[in-house]
Amino acid sequence: MAPDGQTLPPDLHQAEPIPEAARLAIERMLISGDLFRYTAPKDAPVSLLEAEFAELLGVRFALAVSSCSAALFLSLKALDLPRGAKVLLPAFTFAAVPSSVVHADCEPVLVECGSDYRVDMADLAAKLPGAGAVIISHMRGHTSDMDEIMRLCDASGIPVIEDAAHSLGTLWDGRKIGTIGKVGCFSFQSYKMVNAGEGGILVTDDPEIAARAVIMSGAYEENWKKHPGLQNSYGHWQNRLPLYNLRMQNLSAAVIRPQLPLVAERVARGLANHDHVAAQLAGNRWLEVPEPLPQEVRAPDSLQFNLTGDWTDDEARAFQRAAKARGVAVQVFGLSEGNARAYWNWQFLGEVPELPLTRAMLMRACDLRLPVRLTRPELDFIAAAVLGAIADVKTV
Numbered sequence: 001m002a003p004d005g006q007t008l009p010p011d012l013h014q015a016e017p018i019p020e021a022a023r024l025a026i027e028r029m030l031i032s033g034d035l036f037r038y039t040a041p042k043d044a045p046v047s048l049l050e051a052e053f054a055e056l057l058g059v060r061f062a063l064a065v066s067s068c069s070a071a072l073f074l075s076l077k078a079l080d081l082p083r084g085a086k087v088l089l090p091a092f093t094f095a096a097v098p099s100s101v102v103h104a105d106c107e108p109v110l111v112e113c114g115s116d117y118r119v120d121m122a123d124l125a126a127k128l129p130g131a132g133a134v135i136i137s138h139m140r141g142h143t144s145d146m147d148e149i150m151r152l153c154d155a156s157g158i159p160v161i162e163d164a165a166h167s168l169g170t171l172w173d174g175r176k177i178g179t180i181g182k183v184g185c186f187s188f189q190s191y192k193m194v195n196a197g198e199g200g201i202l203v204t205d206d207p208e209i210a211a212r213a214v215i216m217s218g219a220y221e222e223n224w225k226k227h228p229g230l231q232n233s234y235g236h237w238q239n240r241l242p243l244y245n246l247r248m249q250n251l252s253a254a255v256i257r258p259q260l261p262l263v264a265e266r267v268a269r270g271l272a273n274h275d276h277v278a279a280q281l282a283g284n285r286w287l288e289v290p291e292p293l294p295q296e297v298r299a300p301d302s303l304q305f306n307l308t309g310d311w312t313d314d315e316a317r318a319f320q321r322a323a324k325a326r327g328v329a330v331q332v333f334g335l336s337e338g339n340a341r342a343y344w345n346w347q348f349l350g351e352v353p354e355l356p357l358t359r360a361m362l363m364r365a366c367d368l369r370l371p372v373r374l375t376r377p378e379l380d381f382i383a384a385a386v387l388g389a390i391a392d393v394k395t396v
Contacts, residue, residue, distance in 0.1 A: 007377040007378060007381045008327075009326075009327025009381065009385075010374055010381065012329055012382075013329075015191060015195045016194075016259075016266070016371065018195065019258040019259060022254055022257070026255065029045070029251060035250050036249065037064075037247055038219075038223040041226065044250055045250040045253035045257065046247075046248050046250055046252075047227075049201075049248075049253040049260075050062040050063060050064050050201070051228075052260055053201055053260065054203065056263070057176055057179055057184070058179065059184075059203045060204070060207070061203065061204050061205070061206075061210035062202070063201065063203075063217060064199070064200070064248040065247065065248055066198065066199065066200065066246045066247065066248060067096075067189070067199065067200045068165045068186060068187035068188075069096040069097075069100050070100075071185035071200040071202035072097060072100035072161065073104050073246070074202060075161045075182075075183040075209070076100065076104035076133065077212070077216055077244075078183070078208075078209045078213040079133055079159055079209065080212070081104070081133060082132070084105070084107055086109050086130060087106045087109065087132060087133045087134070088124065088127055088131050088135070089101065089110065089134070090111055090113050090119050090135075090136065090137050091110040091111060091113055091343045093137035094165075096340075097135060097137055097163055098110075098346055098348075098349060099348070102348065108349060109127055109131065110343055110358075111123050111124050112355050112357040112358050113139075113358045113361060114357055114361065115365075117139060117290065117304060117365065118142055118143070118144040119144040119145070119149070121145060121148055121152075124152065125152055128158065129156070131158050133159050133160070133161060134149070134159070135160075135161045136149060136160060136161070137165075138162065138165075138167040139341075140300075140304055141167050141170060141298050141299060141300045141302070142304070143167065143170060143292075143293060143296045146172050146295075147173070147295070159182040160180070160182055161183045161184075162178050162183070162184040162185065164184050164185060165186060165187035165192065165200075166192070166301075167186075168267075168299060169263055169267035169270075170298055170299045171296070172296055179203065182204065182206060183202055183203070183204045183206075184202065184204070185200060185202050186201050192301070193267065194259045195255075195259070196252045196259075198252070199248055199252045200248075201248075207229075207230055207233060208233060211230045211234055212237055214234060215238060215243070216243065216244050216246075217244065217247055218244065218246060219234070220243055224238060266301075266372045269372040269373075270299055270300050270301045271298060271299065271300060273379055274303050274370055276376070276379050277368075277370060277382060277383045278305075280387070281305060281383060281386060284387060285308075285309060286311075287307055287366075287386075288305060288306045288308045289303070289306075300370065301371060302367065302368060304367055304368070305365075305366050305368070306361070307319065307332070307366065311364060311394075313335060313363070315394070316332050316363070316364065317332070317335055318393045319332075319389050320335070322389035323386060323389035325389075326385035326388055328385040328386065329368075330366050330367070330368050330386065330389070331366065332364065332365065332367075333362045333365050333367060334363040334364075334365070335363065343355065343358060344359070370382070
């Protein structure tokens, strides 16, 4: 708040604060020097995090790793897919997702996404025959039709990996996102609901996938004995699988664990923030906030909307500049130089297919961070800035 009582532009890039309990745990750990997850015979912070996260999600197994990208990669390797297997994934995702597929020696196949940011079911069904696996990115927390996806994939015997990096706390028909497919992968990067700077975790109810992932994550020699259960499977896979050394360290776990009890509150605040701003944007003829699907209860820490009607690229760029001038950073995915969420920038894939539905969406889809810590005056400032920027460019 400014001295004159006016609300200042909020810092939308500031991450969620770290609880005091985490700072105290880190200080104790630094004094001890006990940072490696396998140093202690049991109850290392990473091991405790895995047990607590599995309980939070209601799953049998959780494995903490260095990033969500590492979790996706390990999930693909744990599925034992053949080299060159086709892995379907939404064309609207972050570049790290197709990168994890390439890293796993598989072939990414991009699936169209519509103006509601979700997977186009007709294109998924058309590309599904012959696929080895499907990754569903719940991009920016928008849940695709998991009932139809699971129906199609189960009928073909194709495993589904959920990229739930943006969806911790999201529900689909009462089920927790990340627990519907064969494997769920979550992120603890700074801009997610739980902030550890970096870090990830995979969850599954499949014991063989869990055992293979534990070994390949870097449980060398007999460190797998420090993981509960599955001792026969761990022993079977030891030395038969490569070690990728993607382990999480104890410092990261110490930062994450005190935040897990805060997830429910953060989810509720994030949804309230999203809906408060979305309600103020509703009715403007030049933009649209897609509605959630009936089965979906979201856990957002950002808001996406589409520029609708007759917009030129130059006008859309002018809107970005006008919003920034008003103190709020809004990004049009397809018009931001080098954006890692625009599939045509993924040159590491070679010749990128033309995906007209996804391209059209990305050229007018706007991204706005709404950290859960924001106050109502700050949210009102953001909504007013967006509407003011629209009025700067278009006739309302």
